[in-house]
Amino acid sequence: MRNTGGDRVQEAVAGCVAVLRTATDRDWEGVKAGGLTWSCRDTAFHIAEDLLAYAGQLAGRAQDRYVPFEIVPEDGVDNAGVLDVIETTGALFKATLHTTSREVRAFHPYPFRNANREGFAAMGIAEVLVHTHDIAEGLGLAYEPSAELCEFVLTTIFPHVRPGPAPWPTLLWATGRGELPGRAPVTQWRWHNNLVLPADRLTLEGVTPAAAADLHEGGDGGFEWVDGEPFEGTRVAAGLLLKAYEEGVLRPEFGVFVLVRREDGRAVGGMGFHAAPDEAGEVEIGYDLVEGGRGSGYATEALRTLSTWALARDDVRRILAKVEQDNLPSQRVVTRAGFTKVGEDDGLFIHELRG
Incomplete structure (x- = not known):
């Protein structure tokens, strides 16, 4: 078990970009992303923000807070350009994961105020998967990531969630985005990095x-x-x-x-x-x-x-x-x-x- 999570991040980002590139000619700004209050465009850029932020936490060895920086898109960038940003930040995150040693932990608030590279990888993948789902739902696109990616997320940062009939609907349910037979809807959730x-x-x-x-x-x-x-x-x-x-x-x-x-x-x-x-x-x-x-x-x-x-x-x-x-x-x-x-x-x- 030597995978640092970088290859999985690349797979998640590739799946996100592949499905969203089929709709770059659509209006992303005027359409809400699934059940979110954000637009599809804002949600897409949020994916890029998360990927770079997690890379920054690990690269900077942040211990007490989030590294105080953000990225801002160029004026007039189109939807295809936003996807370019997602691909680029995903590549930076992957490289950071591959070059971060197993012992390194950096600040993240939930629940013990730190996470290792596998934890950050799982959080980044989760952001990509669920928000791609949100955008795809808003735009009426079909999207389902691999079961292996979903299982990695669930078994790394959702240890308190009982496995369901399949990893993808379980992850959607655990993040308040779907239903599972015999389980109450989730209205509040947090992931759970290891102690x-x-x-x-x-x-x-x-x-x-x-x-x-x-x-x-x-x-x-x-x-x-x-x-x-x-x-x-x-x-x-x-x-x-x-x-x-x-x-x-x-x-x-x-x-x-x-x-x-x-x-x-x-x-x-x-x-x-x-x-x-x-x-x-x-x-x-x-x-x-x-x-x-x-x-x-x-x-x-x-x-x-x-x-x-x-x-x-x-x-x-x-x-x-x-x-x-x-x-x-x-x-x-x-x-x-x-x-x-x-x-x-x-x-x-x-x-x-x-x-």
Whole structure:
């Protein structure tokens, strides 16, 4: 799983331009784009603005706000010229994605105030797809992007949305533009970039359903692993995350995190929650490290970081960690992280940490 999203951006832009070029001789200014208040022309230029803005966020490594710039079309530019701007900004965005390292995160407000290159790629593609739909609807054109593009968007920035019968109608429904059988209409929506928690020597990077699917199927999830691949427990946890996503019960921040070393950007293990907190505020945590990442205190550091984050929330009061009775290194990890042994269950020691 090494696609940075740039090729997908190019595909989305090409599909947008191909369908809209069939109607450049039409009046775009006097026609509203689907259910929007914007005209088709304003919506088309908005696509270009978004593509360049996202490129700017990543290229400028913006951390606290949007980079304060905008683009303005030349006076008298025609509809074909607007499409030229979309193609150009799409190419700039693609190049930025290809040259941005996996560890880079830049400012975006939803929901954790940052996103990585895959997140920005998915947001840019989403803008292209849904707004091309809006314009096509206003102009009476037929348009449907590939299922693969829609699935990339859904599994990257809509992890809280249960998959529907097909990716395109699901994306339209999730963005308030369509209906799905058995689901209430969406009137307000936001996409959901993955949570990242900084530690001392590590970064805990939340796994998206897209990355989880790749891990579960034997891939690397988009990470460079110290031993070449993750430990088996991480693949199992990714499968459980994927199952929760498919059932529509995934709360992404209570999923799986990959532990990435700051010094070289390489992954040393996985850690995460078995499920979201129950009504009593109880949640169980688990972890594993690849062999090359053991013996350096990474698991303890990550467990302290993730536990501190969880217990700072109103919906978490108690964290459980169940460790095999003969696994002395793991018992030392939970003890150093502040957990206390409170019982036994089927060959496991039960440890807890309370807020």
